[in-house]
Amino acid sequence: MNYLLLIFFGLAPSIIWLLYFLRKDVHPEDNRQVVKIFIYGSLAVFPAALIQFGIFDTLSFWEPSIWKTTFVLFLGVALVEEVLKYWVVKDKILKSSHFDEPTDLPLYLIISSLGFAASENILAIVGPGLLTLSPARTIAISLFRFVSATFLHALASGTLGIFLALALYQPKMKIRLALIGFTLAIFLHGLYNFSIMVIEGNVRFLIPVLILTNLALVLSLGFRKLREMKGICEIQ
Numbered sequence: 001m002n003y004l005l006l007i008f009f010g011l012a013p014s015i016i017w018l019l020y021f022l023r024k025d026v027h028p029e030d031n032r033q034v035v036k037i038f039i040y041g042s043l044a045v046f047p048a049a050l051i052q053f054g055i056f057d058t059l060s061f062w063e064p065s066i067w068k069t070t071f072v073l074f075l076g077v078a079l080v081e082e083v084l085k086y087w088v089v090k091d092k093i094l095k096s097s098h099f100d101e102p103t104d105l106p107l108y109l110i111i112s113s114l115g116f117a118a119s120e121n122i123l124a125i126v127g128p129g130l131l132t133l134s135p136a137r138t139i140a141i142s143l144f145r146f147v148s149a150t151f152l153h154a155l156a157s158g159t160l161g162i163f164l165a166l167a168l169y170q171p172k173m174k175i176r177l178a179l180i181g182f183t184l185a186i187f188l189h190g191l192y193n194f195s196i197m198v199i200e201g202n203v204r205f206l207i208p209v210l211i212l213t214n215l216a217l218v219l220s221l222g223f224r225k226l227r228e229m230k231g232i233c234e235i236q
Contacts (some may be wrong), residue, residue: 003126010122013146014038017154021110026227029107033098040092041115043194044084045123048116051080069198074190081115081116082185085157087113096125102226106219108171113157118149129177148208152192155215160185162222169229188215 022034056075062068089108093099099108125141163181167174188211195207 006126007122008140009142010125011118012142013121013150014118016146017112017150018111019181021107021114021158023105023156025107027178029103029104030098033093033108034111037088037092037111038115038118040088041085041112042119044088044112044116045119048080048084052076055080066198069094070194073193073197074186075227077193078186078190081153082156082160082182083091085109085112085116085153086160088115089161102165103223103231105165105168106158106222109157109164110123110154112151113153117125117145120153121145121150134138148196152189152208152215155212155219156185156189158219159188159215159222162219162226166222167227 018034018038022028055072059068059072059076082093086109089105089112093108095105101202121142124145160181163177163184167177167181170177192208192211194210195204199207
């Protein structure tokens with residue numbers, strides 16, 4: 001299959017979700033900022049991989065077990081990825097003039113996460129695709145990742161963004177809300193990975209569906225609440 005076509009199917013899930021979330025933004029963001037954060041999010045895959053390989057190497061002494069798998073999926077994968085996606089936004093947006101309303105925080109975290117997911121998707125498709133995948137199989141993988149891993153990245157990071165934005169308005173609960181946001185994003189991201197990689201039977205598919213459904217609900221309600229708040233520029 002053509003190399004560029006493989007990249008297209010790798011990018012497509014993230015681009016579709018990106019367009020969806022941007023269309024729901026009442027006050028559209030600067031396209032240049034959107035592209036910048038998307039690209040930085042995609043590049044975050046590389047330090048994530050280095051850190052994860054380092055963790056795997058460090059834990060090589062640990063005999064394979066359910067405890068090792070749990071540790072790796074929740075802390076070595078979910079925690080590392082959620083922190084790096086957040087770091088992109090913290091470093092590039094939070095102190096800039098482009099961050100001027102509550103919904104910007106979850107929106108830019110979603111953009112960063114979709115960039116991250118785009119790189120993951122490309123690597124998932126291009127690697128085997130050049131050698132063995134048929135066009136139909138490539139499309140199937142792209143569609144599956146659209147409704148699963150890519151959506152999870154957006155929902156987990158977006159939910160984190162909701163709690164971080166709420167923390168801006170409640171100084172006394174700032175740390176607590178931030179911890180809740182990070183805990184939810186990391187735990188549900190890890191549980192999703194654990195369910196599809198470790199758990200067997202019908203529950204293997206039920207848990208991811210419940211995670212995605214509930215995160216989507218939290219994100220929708222969170223955006224609705226944030227839209228009712230004053231612009232950040234008005235409270236500083």
